Amino acid sequence: MIIGAKIFMIAGLFFFTTAAIGFLRFPDFYTRMHATAKGDTLGTLFFVIGLALYTLHHGFHWFSIVNSIKLISIAVFWFLASPTATHALLRSALESDLVPWTKDKKVIVAWPPKRRK
Amino acid sequence: MIQHQEDIIIQTVCRILIPFMQVYGLYVLAHGHGSPGGGFQGGCIFAASFILMPIAFDLAAFKKRFAEKRIILLCSLGVFIYAGIGWLCLLLGGNFLDYGELSAILPVDPVMARYYGIAIIETGVQITVMAVMVSIFINLITGGRHKEETQENYD
Numbered sequence: 001m002i003i004g005a006k007i008f009m010i011a012g013l014f015f016f017t018t019a020a021i022g023f024l025r026f027p028d029f030y031t032r033m034h035a036t037a038k039g040d041t042l043g044t045l046f047f048v049i050g051l052a053l054y055t056l057h058h059g060f061h062w063f064s065i066v067n068s069i070k071l072i073s074i075a076v077f078w079f080l081a082s083p084t085a086t087h088a089l090l091r092s093a094l095e096s097d098l099v100p101w102t103k104d105k106k107v108i109v110a111w112p113p114k115r116r117k
Numbered sequence: 118m119i120q121h122q123e124d125i126i127i128q129t130v131c132r133i134l135i136p137f138m139q140v141y142g143l144y145v146l147a148h149g150h151g152s153p154g155g156g157f158q159g160g161c162i163f164a165a166s167f168i169l170m171p172i173a174f175d176l177a178a179f180k181k182r183f184a185e186k187r188i189i190l191l192c193s194l195g196v197f198i199y200a201g202i203g204w205l206c207l208l209l210g211g212n213f214l215d216y217g218e219l220s221a222i223l224p225v226d227p228v229m230a231r232y233y234g235i236a237i238i239e240t241g242v243q244i245t246v247m248a249v250m251v252s253i254f255i256n257l258i259t260g261g262r263h264k265e266e267t268q269e270n271y272d
Contacts (some may be wrong), residue, residue, distance in 0.1 A: 077134070084126060084127055087124075
């Protein structure tokens, strides 16, 4: 049980690290949000599952099983809420005409895109 | 000017999450005696679930369910519950909010009367906090006009 908890936590920390590196290294808002949202979501999922396994390492008492179920429900909530929040942020950036970054600073597609009324 | 645009992802996720948020707000309220939580925190979670509704859908659909008059009534109802329990203890011969005196009218001993008294006033705090947060939010996003921002308001 504790080995599984360690594996999950280290996997979670790996994804948190990639999210932080992506946030620091990527050039503009869209790519930064892409890296942060994906890394944070999966990192939190893995880390919370690791914590849920860790609460069970003394044995399957009623109290630790309830704690574990609460942690799993936090992970489910996070897995629904975090990508939606990122989606809302990116959509609001799109609607306020934030131009995406390109390598030669030329806009490839017509920007802002045409909106439906 | 910000135009409201419908988004099916945000609407679907809000439709799934809002009932669970409200149940969690009640859970935080009910566990306020023995663990972190209580009326204020539960009220904030409850208010967040109500604030998600005008963010994801439009304000008119929200006000159809939760009119401004009802919000103000809920504000005063929570304060009434809080102060009413306090004055009830005063009338029964104790100090203000001295819940032990409630054992005269509740069928429990003074220790459990304190427990239930705290639960009742926390419910009042939760109702007031929820209603005031929703009221502040609606006044902020509409500039006090209580109407959705449309082009007609500016023409």
